[in-house]
Amino acid sequence: MRSKPPKLIDVSIESIGSDGIGVAKVENRTVRVKNALPGESVSARVLRSRKGEWLSEALEVSRPARLRVDPPCSYYPRCGGCAMQHLAYDSQIELKQQRLLDELSAVGVQPLVVDPATLGPRLNYRTKARFGVRLVDGQVLVGFRESFSSRVSRMDGCLTLVAPVARLLAPLQRLIAALSCPDRIPQVEVAAGDGSSALIFRHLEAFTEPDQQLIEEFAHTHQVKCFGQSGSVATVRPLSASARMPYLGYGNPDYGLHFQFFPTDFTQVNLAMNRMLVNAAVNAFKAGPGERVLDLFCGIGNFSLALAASGLQVEGLESVASAIDRARENALRNRLDGWCEFAVRDLYDPACQDLGRAPYILMDPPRSGAGPNLQRWVQLGATERVVYVSCSPTSFAADASVLVREGFELERVGLFDMFPHTAHVETLGVFARRW
Ligand SMILES: C[S@@+](CC[C@H](N)C(=O)[O-])C[C@H]1O[C@@H](n2cnc3c(N)ncnc32)[C@H](O)[C@@H]1O
Incomplete structure (x- = not known):
């Protein structure tokens, strides 16, 4: 027992x-x-x-x-949003790098070069978060879950969130307390773009007229777009007048690009690091102008458009239809539609084994990795170079071993510290064909 x-x-x-x-x-x-x-x-x-x-x-x-070290945030360690604020930042990076190298070594993959870690802002970097909402002793709490618990942290701010979103936490608690059904709002998601932010209230009961009025006032006072979500992500609807113009935006001035996205779209959480990651990925291709590049798991075209702006002919594939709509819109807005094509594809599906001639592949898969078709892609496409952006060292290592078995070497690998003070490891690996 x-x-x-x-x-x-x-x-x-x-x-x-x-x-x-x-x-x-x-x-x-x-x-x-x-x-x-x-x-x-x-x-x-x-x-x-x-x-x-x-x-x-x-x-x-x-x-x-x-x-x-003294953690910068007074809500640490109770708040589960960060895991390593008590550890000197250099040591956080060493720990992440060691994890990456250990995972590679466990599958017998030796990188030729390990690049120094690429670092960006350590605080106020996070543009997206999902907060729990709880009513405790009559008080509304809105925050990250506590460590090892489903409880919601008591927090009025967050040092990792970008400032315009962090500032919303305390007023948001007051707003929800004033609504008719605070205990029927389990979660609020936040998303920030370069100039505007959005909140998505998950609600289990319809908002009343007075609730909608309070939300409208809140949206106006804090210059934020408010959405409601009564069920699946397909049920997201504007709650405030500002949300009828639903898009947020971010720029990538290195390529003269501007992206629009819907608050529920996948976007990279740390926009400063995203720019460095995109630059490194684009520069890792030694492809001539007009060469075809596949951007797999392309989302709203974050990498595709930078590749296209560098003169490459890009085909972006992705399973979420709304993301592909956004990728097409973004290509048009940036006048790169002649250089990019996008299509909805479930890349894990056996029907996607053959993606055609693909000498150059960029991939940025979810945590589960590139999926079962990876081997066929590089075999059938006569692939020369794979630039792999990963958010999971475990699946990255597993996919790296597939590529090495198929005749590639891991030319270089490097950590991009996209999520300082957390244990998340973001990596860029460049694979080149040896034979
Ligand atoms: C880490 S995100 C990268 C998105 C994009 N490259 C970016 O930088 O914003 C992974 C993407 O893979 C997509 N995805 C997940 N599973 C997929 C699948 N089976 N087939 C195709 N795309 C998938 C997700 O919708 C998401 O957009």
């Missing part, structure tokens, strides 16, 4: 996981401790038990490690 975890325990931290969580052993049981570093002795509060492990957070540290 599993014993019930104690509320508090004193432990010595032996190591740190790739998720930034300290690891200790108590009588052969693994205890994961947020806000704790190797070598430290800590007093930790146990929050829950999962698969025989105790998940906890350090409350007091008696012998702080040399790498410990």
Whole structure:
């Protein structure tokens, strides 16, 4: 029988996981401790038990490690939005790089060159977030989930969010408290573009007339577009007059581009890092003008348009039809429609094994990786170069081993710190054909 975890325990931290969580052993049981570093002795509060492990957070540290720093945010470590604010930033980067190299080494892939990590803003970088909403003792909380918990953090601001969105948190709590059904709003999503922001209220009950009026006033006062979502993403509707012009936008001045997107579209979370990532990806192609490049998992055309602006002929494929609509609109707005074509394709489907001649491929797949057709794409397309943008070192390594088996070498790989203070690892890998 599993014993019930104690509320508090004193432990010595032996190591740190790739998720930034300290690891200790108590009588052969693994205890994961947020806000704790190797070598430290800590007093930790146990929050829950999962698969025989105790998940906890350090409350007091008696012998702080040399790498410990004061977290910039006062809601850390309780707020689960960040995992590593207590660790010196250089060490966060080392940890992420080590994770990437360990994953590659586990599948026998050796990069020829490991580029120095590309770094950008460490705070106020995040343009998207999903906040939980809870009514606790009559008080409305809007925030990230607490660590190892489904509870919502008590927070009035966030240092990782871009300022215009972070500023909305406290007024948003007051707004929801004034609505007729605060306990029927489980979640609010936020999205920010270069000049404007949007909120999407997930609501389980229809808003009343007075609710709509309050939301309209809020939208006007805070210059934000407000949307309601009563069910699936297809049910998103404008709630404020400003949301009838639904688009947000971001620029990529390096290529003279401007993108429009709908708040529910996928966009890269950190726009400053996105520019560096796009630049690195485009420069990694040694393709001549007019050469055909496939942009797989292309979203709204973030990479496609930069490739097209560099003179390449781009075909962008993506499974979400609305993203493809946006990619086409963005190509037109930027007068690059003659250089790009877009189509809706489920790239995991067996029907997508043959994508035609594809000497150059850029891919930026979801966490699950490139999918089962990768081997066929590079075989049938006589591919010479693959530029791979990844948000998961595990699937990146698995796909890298497929490419190496198919005759590619990992010419270079580098970390792009898209999500500082969290354990997310964003990577750019460049594969070149050896034989
Ligand atoms: C990491 S995002 C990259 C989007 C885009 N490259 C960008 O920079 O904004 C991954 C994209 O893959 C798409 N996707 C997920 N599964 C897919 C599939 N099976 N086939 C095609 N696209 C898929 C998602 O809709 C999403 O747009």
